[in-house]
Amino acid sequence: MKLTLGIAYCPHSFPKLLNCFSFGSLGRPFCSSAPSSSPTCVKPQVPLYLRPPIYSTKLCDLKKWHDWAKGLSFSIGSTFVQSDNGPDSSMLCRELKWFMEDAVEDRSLATEDDEEVTMRVDIEELYSLWKQRVQERRPFQYVVGCEHWRDLILSVQEGVLIPRPETQLVVDIVSDVVSENEDLRSGVWADLGTGSGALAISIGRVLGNEGGRVIATDLSPVAVAVATYNVQRYCLQDKIDLREGSWFEPLKDMEGKLAGLVSNPPYIPSEDISGLQAEVGRHEPRLALDGGIEGMNALLHLCDGAALMLKPGGFFAFETNGEKQCRALVDYMKSRSGSFYNLEILADFAGIQRFVIGFHQ
Amino acid sequence: MEVVSQPLCTILFATRKRSLLIPKQIPNPSKHFPFLSFRATILSSSRVSPPSLLFAAPENQLSVGEGENTDASEWALQDFYSLRRDVEIMLQRVEEIRESSGLQLLEQELANLEEQAADISFWDNRAKAQNILSTLADVKEKIKLLNDFKTQVEDAETIVMLTEEMESIDRGLFDEATNLIKELNKSLDRYELTQLLSGPYDKEGAVISITAGAGGTDAQDWADMLLRMYMRWSEKQRYKTRVIEKSPGEEAGIKSATVEVEGRYAYGYLSGEKGTHRIVRQSPFNAKGLRQTSFSGVEVMPLLPEESMDVEIPEEDLDISFSRAGGKGGQNVNKVETAVRITHIPTGVTVRCTEERSQLANKIKALSRLKAKLLVIAEEQRASEIKQIRGDAVKAEWGQQIRNYVFHPYKLVKDVRTGHETTDVISVMDGELDPFIKSYLKYKLNMSLSTSGVN
Numbered sequence: 001m002k003l004t005l006g007i008a009y010c011p012h013s014f015p016k017l018l019n020c021f022s023f024g025s026l027g028r029p030f031c032s033s034a035p036s037s038s039p040t041c042v043k044p045q046v047p048l049y050l051r052p053p054i055y056s057t058k059l060c061d062l063k064k065w066h067d068w069a070k071g072l073s074f075s076i077g078s079t080f081v082q083s084d085n086g087p088d089s090s091m092l093c094r095e096l097k098w099f100m101e102d103a104v105e106d107r108s109l110a111t112e113d114d115e116e117v118t119m120r121v122d123i124e125e126l127y128s129l130w131k132q133r134v135q136e137r138r139p140f141q142y143v144v145g146c147e148h149w150r151d152l153i154l155s156v157q158e159g160v161l162i163p164r165p166e167t168q169l170v171v172d173i174v175s176d177v178v179s180e181n182e183d184l185r186s187g188v189w190a191d192l193g194t195g196s197g198a199l200a201i202s203i204g205r206v207l208g209n210e211g212g213r214v215i216a217t218d219l220s221p222v223a224v225a226v227a228t229y230n231v232q233r234y235c236l237q238d239k240i241d242l243r244e245g246s247w248f249e250p251l252k253d254m255e256g257k258l259a260g261l262v263s264n265p266p267y268i269p270s271e272d273i274s275g276l277q278a279e280v281g282r283h284e285p286r287l288a289l290d291g292g293i294e295g296m297n298a299l300l301h302l303c304d305g306a307a308l309m310l311k312p313g314g315f316f317a318f319e320t321n322g323e324k325q326c327r328a329l330v331d332y333m334k335s336r337s338g339s340f341y342n343l344e345i346l347a348d349f350a351g352i353q354r355f356v357i358g359f360h361q
Numbered sequence: 362m363e364v365v366s367q368p369l370c371t372i373l374f375a376t377r378k379r380s381l382l383i384p385k386q387i388p389n390p391s392k393h394f395p396f397l398s399f400r401a402t403i404l405s406s407s408r409v410s411p412p413s414l415l416f417a418a419p420e421n422q423l424s425v426g427e428g429e430n431t432d433a434s435e436w437a438l439q440d441f442y443s444l445r446r447d448v449e450i451m452l453q454r455v456e457e458i459r460e461s462s463g464l465q466l467l468e469q470e471l472a473n474l475e476e477q478a479a480d481i482s483f484w485d486n487r488a489k490a491q492n493i494l495s496t497l498a499d500v501k502e503k504i505k506l507l508n509d510f511k512t513q514v515e516d517a518e519t520i521v522m523l524t525e526e527m528e529s530i531d532r533g534l535f536d537e538a539t540n541l542i543k544e545l546n547k548s549l550d551r552y553e554l555t556q557l558l559s560g561p562y563d564k565e566g567a568v569i570s571i572t573a574g575a576g577g578t579d580a581q582d583w584a585d586m587l588l589r590m591y592m593r594w595s596e597k598q599r600y601k602t603r604v605i606e607k608s609p610g611e612e613a614g615i616k617s618a619t620v621e622v623e624g625r626y627a628y629g630y631l632s633g634e635k636g637t638h639r640i641v642r643q644s645p646f647n648a649k650g651l652r653q654t655s656f657s658g659v660e661v662m663p664l665l666p667e668e669s670m671d672v673e674i675p676e677e678d679l680d681i682s683f684s685r686a687g688g689k690g691g692q693n694v695n696k697v698e699t700a701v702r703i704t705h706i707p708t709g710v711t712v713r714c715t716e717e718r719s720q721l722a723n724k725i726k727a728l729s730r731l732k733a734k735l736l737v738i739a740e741e742q743r744a745s746e747i748k749q750i751r752g753d754a755v756k757a758e759w760g761q762q763i764r765n766y767v768f769h770p771y772k773l774v775k776d777v778r779t780g781h782e783t784t785d786v787i788s789v790m791d792g793e794l795d796p797f798i799k800s801y802l803k804y805k806l807n808m809s810l811s812t813s814g815v816n
Contacts, residue, residue, distance in 0.1 A: 085688045
């Protein structure tokens, strides 16, 4: 499988990285501004469904695996639900179906038990991947290497936060705002802590061809590499600029110039981290989750930065942990007399007060 | 190996029955078989079947056939027998079609219309006159078509009789008759299709929703069996299927499932499947194996392409809800739960989509299914229908069933509406539904003909 990755992930799909850091293969940090990051060059993984179908297995063996995987899923019952609000058997079965969709090229072609089915992964690997999913609680999205989010299929891997369905609303909010504001539509937007690039890519698409651009930043080199890969897959290299660094640091040139600012920063209070659903707490990057003691560290920092970076009339939308944080954030912003107006708290689809939006004076 | 659809198999089977008359197994005469041939069912219907005596030893016949050498004349003779049989079948088929199309009624109508057109005051009302003339043309055209069928099959019959008299086979004539039959088959298929499937959405794909009735695991297992049956049927038609919603039962089977069936005329064929399906069997889920009756509801809607649905539903008429991951949501939770449920508030029609991998995709899908439902409601324009079409649509209970599937104490599948039945339960559950579908379509056509005849 490692071999496949090497082949499928051909360098020409990364012109930017190669141009800037052609020495990356020498094992140096691939971004000079992040000396603290791991010394190895970060290679984004190709999502399972995009890997070449170079493996094959007998249909009966695949069926055997499927039965085994189903059995394993059913053995879970509601154990995970009870322990940490994790997935139940029926959800695991749904994931299993999607896993099959991604791993097997076209199952309908084979009908006889001894016919060969072409697959994107070795049958042995299927066993170990599903074991990881169920026994180690490795998130499904890491197993298949992608997440279907809005109309996008985003590559994700360990080290990158899996975009959540709630965050999709930010795109709708931005879409509404720019539809009636030409100035915002053609301006420069920033997505801070972009992770997989979900918000940056969606907003880039919302802005269309009217000159608007997006700058996306992330402190994590893995996130930057994965986001770059996703941006390229959606051919938005010209529209989205990825910069590695902490929050506003890589945006020094944009002071007072941003038309819009969005972020889904880490907002979980540190003391909650240990009690998280295993898929989240054990596998997703703490950097993208832990928001400090009250969970507000990053959010407050973003508020301060927004006042500085947004141009007059500029728009922002931040995701938070819920009602308490939303209120605290709004209070904080109001206390910065005259910086923001039209502050609003919006609920997500589950009715939880999730977003704070507003405009810069 | 060529994959044949089931109707063809019925033909081969029928061929085998008959072939005792002939010294050798006959190659299948019609290669051009349409995906759902009505001819096949006619063949297997009892009227055409040979006396049961001949059916008694098909294996013997097979072994006789296989061992022999073939020479040209024998093959030719066989071809001739095969042709003769085709012609016989075709005669029946044409007669049947002429009858079921209400030829006599049509002729009456023609006379009636012509009388009106000959009236002196005919042109007084111009619009009405135009209307009558166009109906007249339609009726004439239809009668001509039905008569053409007859002439063509009679031509073929004449050739057969001639050949029999001549005691040698004229290749030219033979080919002509074969072609006649071949063409006629095609036109008849086309004709039947337009007759039987002339509803506004019949050409479209279909969305089948199956809901387990009351009765716990047994009913849920039954719903699953039905799901499999429709999947198998669709496969046989070379339709593309896609499960877009499925909620598994606690122990076994499914509580509900929704499948999209993509392909021409899928809705036309499947629309008659709407209703309650009843099973009688020994329960595999209770230790005593008691006889158990369970129900499942099947609902069928057209699968309409997005652009064809110019229904605008005001946003405020929609109640859209997403499944909730529970707890604090956001970063705290990672669940690939993407289900979307949309309720059309004015009618109470509800759809739910769970099988897509993103909320947006489920929402789009749910919305288009909702539109399709509303379209059908609007089209049927009957308040009482709304109840039937909506959500838990069909009452999955006693007395409402459209079809009974008895596995025990005897084996029988019987359609309550058409009376069509078979003892081969296994094949039916394997998707062998064509005879049922066809007999329902015919039944529906006859019903509409008889009502229009009264008027």
